[in-house]
Amino acid sequence: MEEITALAKRRGFIFQSSEIYGGIGGFFDYGPLGSILKRNVKNAWWREIVELRDDVVGFDSSIVMHPNTWVASGHVAAFHDKLVDCRNCKHRFRADHLASLEKCPDCGMTGTLTEPRDFNLMMKTQVGPLEDTASTTYLRPETAQGIFVNFKNIYQSARKRPPFGIAQIGKSFRNEITPGNFTFRVREFEQAELEYFVPDDGNDMACYETWVAARKKWYSDYGVRADRLRFYELKPEERPHYARAGTDVEYLFPWGWGELESIAHRGTYDLDAHMKLSGKDLTYFDEATKSKYTPILIESSAGMDRTTLTVLIDAYDSETIVDDAGKESKRTVLRFHPKIAPVQVGIFPLARNKAELVERARALELELRPHFRTTYDEGNVGQLYRRQDEIGTPFCIMVDYDSFDDHKVTVRDRDSMRQERVAFDALAGYLRERL
């Protein structure tokens, strides 16, 4: 994990937020490569869930909502973790993360931990110029509630009838007691949530199973290693009382299994709760049968920061390679899936001080840029390859003197390190097929 966090900083994937002021716990910034990586992960989700389906529509709701939203959802009353303080070192812990309440794990003193008490994880904020309780609301701790309160607006305007889904990707905020494990547990993060509404016609469990299978396929399509991924089916006592089924998608991180996504059959709980408090009708009126019903909800809620961290960790590889002269060296490589890799093709001249090579390589990069995520670089050949391996670029192209005679370039494959001569006019097709 230390090697990965160092690489993430060195190459511009992830930085600590406000680092020059000493940082702020639980917040991170995505650098030039990290922001592309995260965007690619989100696009891969959006493409699969929204664009490639005709039964899911997209949505984008505000982060700050009417405070009653969080009363109805149960977050005001129950979105708590149990908090424990150490009276000696003043450190705070989540009670369920402590092995015992006898001894402080940080300072080692016994008998200094307080009794666990409720700590609400929602971040409060004031809206408008008056700082009174009436103006207090919260930064949303999940994106889903924006979908529920808009259910009627959406199905009427999009002319959808259940079964259909509403998807949203957006920021959520939780005042986690103990943020940590890099970007795994943070206080500001992005969620990708799908709320799929189905009629109560006996097919709801089958629909839930179909979504679990679809999500399994998505992770596998993007190359997440099968032996580090598991779909854990929640036991009845591990689910909320209203949920009829639940599956946690978990990845084997360097510190153990951690949740990436939760998939749940939530019954009619969420729409019922908002109808009750708002007094507004959020049932679905079926024109065909002239009947009203509250649809059942199947939810998939995935963390985009955790998924981005997962693809980074999953891609990380360090190996010893031996060159033609028998010399050993270490190679760090990020084996990103080509659709997710921030840079797909690196293009270099064999020598940076030969104008004709530089010109040809730059022209080639410009030509390929509209079709792939490309970068131009120059310098020592070994270092160029090492840098691209470290940021996970699947292909590198070298323009050399022979290129002017045979109209070919050398293409190097990141994973096998094999090199191949490919003609200029065949390059785009060659790359498209492999990327």
Ligand code: ATP
């Ligand atoms: P945990 O048990 O890890 O606190 P949770 O069960 O509270 O998570 P959910 O409320 O089910 O999480 O949220 C859905 C998804 O949102 C999670 O699977 C995770 O990917 C993401 N997520 C939740 N909390 C955080 C966080 N503090 N930092 C980053 N991602 C988070």
